[in-house]
Amino acid sequence: MMASGQTPEVLFWVGCAGSFDDRAKKITIAFAKILQQAQVSFAVLGSEESCTGDPAKRSGNEFLFQMQAMQNITVLNGYEIKKIVTACPHCFNTLKNEYPALGGNYLVLHHTEFLQQLINEGRLTIKGGTFNGKRITFHDPCYLGRGNGIYEAPRELIHKLDSELVEMTNCKSRGFCCGAGGAQMFKEAEKGNKEVNIERTEQAIEVNPDIISTGCPFCMTMMTDGIKMKNKETQIKVYDIAELIAQANDL
Amino acid sequence: MGTENIIFLLLFLIAFTLFFRNATKIKRNIFLGKKVIPEGSKSARLKTMLKVALGQSKMTVKPVAGILHILVYAGFVIINLEMLEIVIDGIFGTHRIFSFAGSFYNSLIASFEVLALMVLVSCLIFFIRRNLLKLSRFRKPELNGWPRNDANLILITEVFLMSAFLIMNAADATLQQQQVQHYVQSGCFPVSSLFASSFIGLDTSTLIFIERFCWWFHIVGILVFLNYLPYSKHLHIILSFPNTYFSKLKPKGELNNMESVTREVKLMLDPEANPYASQPDSASQTPERFGAKDVFDLNRIQLLNAYSCTECGRCTSECPANNTGKKLSPRKIMMDVRDRLEEVGKGIDKHGSDYRDEKTLSGNYISEEEILACTTCNACTQACPINIDPLSIIIELRRNLLMEESKAPAEWAGMLTNIENNGAPWQFSQADRLKWSEEN
Structure with a gap:
């Protein structure tokens, strides 16, 4: 795109999970299809994208984080990127909050915010019907909710699906972590009496939902595993908000 | 100035000198930490302090504890207005020096009484919650020993202080009724009047003893309590104000950037940099x-x-x-x-x-x-x-x-190596990042 002199409206930062994790790739595809339907011109960095460094920073390896960040910033600034959208709250938080100190200044949006904007601008409409009468609960990703104060964008999207939003007792600013953050995704948990994702899954099952929705590929892994452990895969599905919209619009 | 007044003045001065000494030590200890530039503008920080500390905005997330705490807090702040009068009376041997304010004074005393009762009841409920109800956050192992005793000691002290305040008023009101000299007709006692009737049969000297004892108990108790603060978790009644003033204003998700690392990483990534060149600013410093x-x-x-x-x-x-x-x-x-x-x-x-x-x-x-x-x-x-x-x-x-x-735990070491080598926490090739686009 750069080569042909075109400037995309937005850069879609796919992230490691969105690129490599089989389940998360489906979120990437769903979101890309929505972007195409809304006729958004977007670009991806492909093989030039690299880990933002979030798990390095949160595990305590600031060196590796800054190495990653500075390399990514060189690439992003090289392409003169102004606006980034990502479906991963960890990439979102890092790009938005932690890159400016290292020379990377971009307008960064989480995909739920971006989709909300597309709807508000009339560029995207969600067909009701598919989820009519379904009970959907939303699991707040820590780095979207508490980390950056975004609670409403995903919920407004769920309302647009003509479904019933049921809230867990621990929601919004009191949302309970899925257990993956702080680089916990990449190691076994310390000794305890329960896994964090099981606790969160039980909290979700309590409100008897048809669908657990979320906006983070790591929460996706944790909640999907939790539902499997609880033998509820047939009754309760776990989807990213982008996947729900893609399904509603028959994409 | 009688002996009583001199003793009071001495106690008062000793209490504040001691407190000042301990407060200075705490400040010294805090200053053992690294210097830090506070975030944001002064007005933004002040706003946070007014909202969170003064306004108690985060307390009511837990409604029972939150509302009880606000009652105790309001009681503490407002009843302390009375301290000024107690100190003046104590030094000059006067009695209820501000009573000239008439009905305004009466309504103040009445509000102190109501607040004192609320503090007393709240502290009793806190005590029950802490010791009898099985609330898990009060049963964690880190509270065993001194921390649990500290908490109970604070609650018991407050109950005693408030009781002394109310009993003092009841004795005072009875002395006023008996038109004893020195006990000027003033104040309004909506709470202590409820049990003042039990004092009616007592003779004047006993009543004066009760009134004086409670007065001294109350003020000495407060001075002792002040000096207990530096050793106690109760220090929060002072430090929550500076603490909220200096609290984080940036998004919670953001972790601070380590400048010292930035310098080194820039050096590593810059092909022109001479790693052996002496750094003018860092050479003199001990490595951080x-x-x-x-x-x-x-x-x-x-x-x-x-x-x-x-x-x-x-x-x-x-x-x-x-x-x-x-x-x-x-x-x-x-x-x-x-x-x-x-x-x-x-x-x-x-x-x-x-x-x-x-x-x-x-x-x-x-x-x-x-x-x-x-x-x-x-x-x-x-x-x-x-x-x-x-x-x-x-x-x-x-x-x-x-x-x-x-x-680093072994799994993290692996994850970090992967990020370093293939730009992802898992062992996938960076060249395959676009493969999702071929799937459907």
Whole structure:
């Protein structure tokens, strides 16, 4: 795109999970299809994208984080990127909050915010019907909710699906972590009496939902595993908000 | 000025001198931490303080404890207006010096009485919640021993102080009825009048004794309590104000950037840089330790956080790690920092300002197991009623563990190597990043 002199409206930062994790790739595809339907011109960095460094920073390896960040910033600034959208709250938080100190200044949006904007601008409409009468609960990703104060964008999207939003007792600013953050995704948990994702899954099952929705590929892994452990895969599905919209619009 | 007044004045001066000495020590201990530039503008920080500390905006997330706390807090602040009168009366031997204000004074005294009753009842309920109800945040192991006694001692003291205040008023009102000299007709006693009838049969000298005893008990109690603060979790009644003033304003998700690392990384990535060239600014400095191993490596706001913590445990009761039986408790992190800092302070008192013992915060107080269990979810920082940030301390401890001690758990070491080599935490090739686009 750069080569042909075109400037995309937005850069879609796919992230490691969105690129490599089989389940998360489906979120990437769903979101890309929505972007195409809304006729958004977007670009991806492909093989030039690299880990933002979030798990390095949160595990305590600031060196590796800054190495990653500075390399990514060189690439992003090289392409003169102004606006980034990502479906991963960890990439979102890092790009938005932690890159400016290292020379990377971009307008960064989480995909739920971006989709909300597309709807508000009339560029995207969600067909009701598919989820009519379904009970959907939303699991707040820590780095979207508490980390950056975004609670409403995903919920407004769920309302647009003509479904019933049921809230867990621990929601919004009191949302309970899925257990993956702080680089916990990449190691076994310390000794305890329960896994964090099981606790969160039980909290979700309590409100008897048809669908657990979320906006983070790591929460996706944790909640999907939790539902499997609880033998509820047939009754309760776990989807990213982008996947729900893609399904509603028959994409 | 009689002997009584001289004794009062002496007690008053001794109490404040002692308090000032201990407060200076606390300030010295906090200043053992690294200098830090506070975030944001003064007005933004002031706004946070007014909202969170003065306005108690985060307390009512837990409605029962929150409302009771607001009653005690309001009582504490407003009843302390009475202190001014007590001090003047004490020094000059007057009685109810402000009673000339007439009905305004009466309504003030009436409101103090109502508040005193509310404080008394709230403290009794707090005591029951803490000791009889099985509330899990008051049953955690880090509260065993002194912390639990400290909490109960505070509640009992407040009950006694408020009782003394009300009994004093009841005796005073009875003396006023008997038109005893010195006891001017003033005040309005909606609460103490409820039990003042039991004093009616007593003779004047007994009543004066009760009134004087309660007056002295109340004021001496307050002066003792003031000097108890530096040793207690109750210090939060003072420090929550500066603590909220200096609290984080940036998005919770953002972790601070390590400037010292930025300098080195820039040097590594810059092909023109000469690694052997002497750095004008860093050559004279001793090399900085990465992350925190001891309290000296934390910053002053983090140490202020530790002294401000009142060990309510809201952080721990929201922590996903603690809720699933892991050893990590954000409250314990804060208590450990304070305990270690106190220990360091005592060493300095004894052996001089350069004294360092063999112990460290990480290792002797906080274990690797605790440091590694955090999901960085910010539930603790959200829950804290006075914006304490245990997460920032946990991250500093991790940085030290990873970058200085090279103690990454094996799985993390693998993850970090993957990021370094293929730009992803898993073993996938960077060249395959676009493969999703071929799938459907």
